[in-house]
Structures are given as C-alpha cells and as structure tokens.
Amino acid sequence: MPEIPDPEDAQCRTAGDEDVVFVARCRRGDPDAFAVLVGRHQKRMLNIAYRMISDYGEACDVVQEAFLSAWQGIGDFRGEARFSTWLCGIVLNQARNHLRHRSAHSGREGASFDDPARSEEGSQDPPSHEESAVERLERRELKARVQEGIDSLESGQREVLVLRDIQGYSYEEIGVMLELPEGTVRSRLFRARNALKESLLKVWGDVR
Numbered sequence: 001m002p003e004i005p006d007p008e009d010a011q012c013r014t015a016g017d018e019d020v021v022f023v024a025r026c027r028r029g030d031p032d033a034f035a036v037l038v039g040r041h042q043k044r045m046l047n048i049a050y051r052m053i054s055d056y057g058e059a060c061d062v063v064q065e066a067f068l069s070a071w072q073g074i075g076d077f078r079g080e081a082r083f084s085t086w087l088c089g090i091v092l093n094q095a096r097n098h099l100r101h102r103s104a105h106s107g108r109e110g111a112s113f114d115d116p117a118r119s120e121e122g123s124q125d126p127p128s129h130e131e132s133a134v135e136r137l138e139r140r141e142l143k144a145r146v147q148e149g150i151d152s153l154e155s156g157q158r159e160v161l162v163l164r165d166i167q168g169y170s171y172e173e174i175g176v177m178l179e180l181p182e183g184t185v186r187s188r189l190f191r192a193r194n195a196l197k198e199s200l201l202k203v204w205g206d207v208r
Contacts (some may be wrong), residue, residue: 134174149199
C-alpha cells in the first residue's frame with residue numbers, strides 16, 4: 001500500500017487539501033473520518049449528479065453508490081489531486097453508468113413543468129416573501145428550461161459545462177476528472193456553451 005501522506009508534509013500544505021488528515025484516517029479504517037468527508041462533500045456531489053441526471057431521487061442513489069465506492073477504494077487515492085477532485089470523478093462515472101442503464105431499460109420522459117422545481121441542493125425552492133407568484137413561476141420555468149438545455153447536450157459537453165460553469169472547477173481539475181488534456185476541456189466547453197445558448201434562443205429569442 002502506498003505510504004499515507006503526512007498532513008504536515010509541505011506538498012500536502014501546498015495542495016491545500018483540507019481533507020488530507022481525514023483521508024489518512026480513512027485509509028487506516030476509520031469510518032468516523034469518512035463520515036466527516038461525506039458531510040463535507042455530499043451536497044456538492046449531489047448537485048453534480050442531479051445536473052447530470054435531472055432526477056433528484058436517482059441522483060441520491062448515484063451519490064450513495066459513489067461514496068460507497070470511494071470508501072471501498074480509498075486505498076487507491078494517491079493524493080495527486082484533491083480528494084474532492086478524485087471523488088467527483090467517481091460521481092461522474094456512476095452518473096454515466098446510471099444514464100446508460102436508464103437509456104437501455106426505459107423510455108423515461110424528461111421532467112414535466114408540473115413537477116415541483118428543485119433547488120441546486122435538490123430540495124424544493126422555498127417561497128420568497130419578495131417575489132410574486134408570477135415571478136416565482138417565471139424563475140422556476142427559467143431554471144427548468146436551462147436544465148432541459150443542459151440535458152440536451154452531448155454527455156461530454158454536459159460534463160464540462162456542469163463542472164466549469166456551475167461548479168467552478170478549474171480546467172486542470174476537470175482534465176484530471178475526465179482524463180482529458182486541458183485543450184480538449186476548453187474546446188468541449190466552448191461547444192457546450194454555444195449549444196446551450198442555441199437551445200435557449202429557440203425558447204426566448206435573444207437571451208442576454
């Protein structure tokens with residue numbers, strides 16, 4: 001087994017990975033340390049899975065499976081990237097597998113506008129005292145249309161768009177997750193942004 005990185009090591013401090021101490025404890029079989037990592041990252045991982053799958057319940061299942069895989073494979077984590085980067089790669093793989101399975105076994109329709117809109121964390125949008133009913137409806141419809149546009153993207157484009165424009169990962173981190181050169185990440189993102197813009201233009205015209 002590779003040597004567990006010392007949290008005081010200069011390379012660990014340079015990487016800025018605040019999870020390194022808990023990762024080291026996980027590799028020694030400490031489930032409480034892993035529970036800390038789950039608490040830190042589950043919200044963001046669920047957001048990513050939901051954006052990829054567009055179904056909250058299924059996204060929860062994907063993230064649960066991803067965390068199980070991460071716990072079982074924690075010994076394979078080399079510390080060459082942040083733990084969150086490594087974990088996101090697992091979530092993306094689980095989401096891809098889920099989408100392939102869903103496509104092969106069902107003709108499931110997309111989300112209906114009659115379904116309750118959900119926030120990025122998956123919960124229903126809370127009522128706002130500052131918005132009228134019409135404004136809330138418009139905001140929910142906008143979010144639904146944007147998500148529909150994301151869903152319509154080719155899977156590789158959808159991944160880079162979600163990771164960069166919604167989650168804010170760097171090009172380097174995305175390259176690590178997807179095992180792609182940075183130039184490929186940038187070109188896919190460019191195409192994804194244009195495709196999403198074209199999708200929204202068909203609905204609203206010139207969106208600014």
